[in-house]
Amino acid sequence: MAQDDLFKKLIAHAKEYGFIFQSSEIYDGLSAVYDYGQMGVELKNNIKKFWWEAMVKMNENIVGIDSAIFMHPEVWNASGHTSAFNDPLIDNKDSKKRYRADDLIEEHIQKYQAKIDKEVAKARKKFGDDFNKDQFLETNPNVLRNKAKINEIQDRLNGALESDNLDEIKQIIIDCGIACPVSGSKNWTDVRQFNLMFDTQLGSVAEGSSKIYLRPETAQGIFVNYLNVQKTGRMKIPFGIAQIGKAFRNEIVARQFIFRMREFEQMEMQFFVKPGTEMEWFEHWKDLRIKWHQAMGLPTEKYRFHKHEKLAHYANAAYDIEFEFPFGFKELEGIHSRTNFDLSQHQEFSGKKIQYFDHESGESYVPYVVETSIGLDRTFLTILSAGLKEEEVKKENGKSDTRTVLQIPPALAPIKLAVLPLVKKDGLPEKAREIINELKFDFTCQYDEKDSIGRRYRRQDAIGTPYCITIDHTTLEDNTVTIRDRDTMQQERVDINSLAQILDDKVSMKKLLKKIF
Secondary structure: OOHHHHHHHHHHHHHHOOOEEEOOHHHOOOOOOEEEOHHHHHHHHHHHHHHHHHHHHOOOOEEEOOOOOEOOHHHHHHHOHHHHOEEEEEEEOOOOOEEEHHHHHHHHHHHHHHHHHHHHHHHHHHHHHHOOHHHHHHHOHHHHHHHHHHHHHHHHHHHHHHOOOHHHHHHHHHHOOOOOOOOOOOOEOOOEEEEOOOEEEEOOOHHHOEEEEEOOOOHHHHHOOHHHHHHHOOOOOOEEEEEEEEEEOOOOOOOOHHHOOOEEEEEEEEEEEOOOOHHHHHHHHHHHHHHHHHHOOOOHHHEEEEEOOOOOOOOOEEEEEEEEEOOEEEEEEEEEEEEOHHHHHHHHHHOOOOOEEEOOOOEEEOOEEEEEEEEHHHHHHHHHHHHEEEEEEEOOOOOEEEEEEEOOOHHHOOOOEEEEEOOOOOOHHHHHHHHHHHHOOOOOEEEOOOOOHHHHHHHHHHHOOOEEEEEOHHHHHHOEEEEEEOOOOOEEEEEHHHHHHHHHHHHOHHHHHHHHO
16 A cells, blocks of 8 residues: 555544544634544543653653643743744745745655665675675765765755854755645745744733743753752752643644644653763663663564654754654654753853752852653554554355454553443343443443444454454353454354453553563
């Protein structure tokens, strides 16, 4: 199946089975804003729990907070957001479509990278086990030519962005012959800057109100609470502060479903360290965070690290963890060494001393910070992207059937267990209810008695339920049930009294955490 078709199917599946809805859909929707449905909210909460327990529960020196969305406007002056939180915007005069100019250039660069990947694939097929990828990338003329083109364009773009040279950004688009993806036209407007922050008024009447912003990131809420947490928690460096919360950005081009939205949720941890030790901790968190992703059991080949060659003004090291979505490799999580920029800025703008006194060395300093920041919505999309599959299933009569299955990691699945009476009579529904009433304290269960057992299995496969329990007439005789595995479709007869232990072994969050720690 083509990647575009796969992505369209994923979006349709997410709506059909109650994962994600367009916001305000009965009013024709609100662009790039989405609501999480009954299945989506369960999966989202499970992802948050997995992240929170891995970050806070498993680390004695990390604590959590929940800071407000609204903050004093001076916070955003100190952080640089009011002056520098901009994207370069460009319009196509013929299609009337608006784009981020740097995105257009980055997508053009990816075309050269695709040519390199194609050359590598051809060579691997030709040379087989004797193929040396590193040597090939360093010597093949076609690869070197495309690499040179990538470096040339990337260097021009980086220079233009650093110097805020909007004319140069437009010139790169012209020189590269970049056309509008919709109209194919190269008739562009000039590039202009666009601030991404939403602003609103704080106050009961307009005349007496003041401008404040919806936060564009959650990190600043951690930084301005550094002193409160450090003192009240008697925290010793190194220590971390974690937070899960909403952020808002007025994206020029919000697209690719929930990958880029105007209202989104972040899971962030800022780790405060002694200056000079930040690179050691940077490597520590880089290693630990990829383990967190791999613990979910998604295909390892879909993950990769991307090193930032052009660093933000506050950073001295930065990597992204990228995931291969149906629309290509894109950023999923950032691991950044932010130096002491943020705390120093807030110290200067607030006039409050934000330092740590180290009793062992007898010195005071502004801590350095190592950050891990991951998009909750993007993590949600990785699980759907990797998990949605169509499989051919052989029937008992020799014919084949196609089933749609969502292979969500069992510990994260919205519904852990479906309880299905074989028929709606003979006391089987009552027995099924009895089992649910016992298990619902520990597991999210769903009862279903409509349609044939095969149809019910298919419904549960489609929402990612890892296990189904079937109650039949034998159950009433020997107190056993059939437990069916979503992924293998294998069925096993087990005693009802052992169900809780069996399920706990299979769907416990502990299984994921033990893969990391």
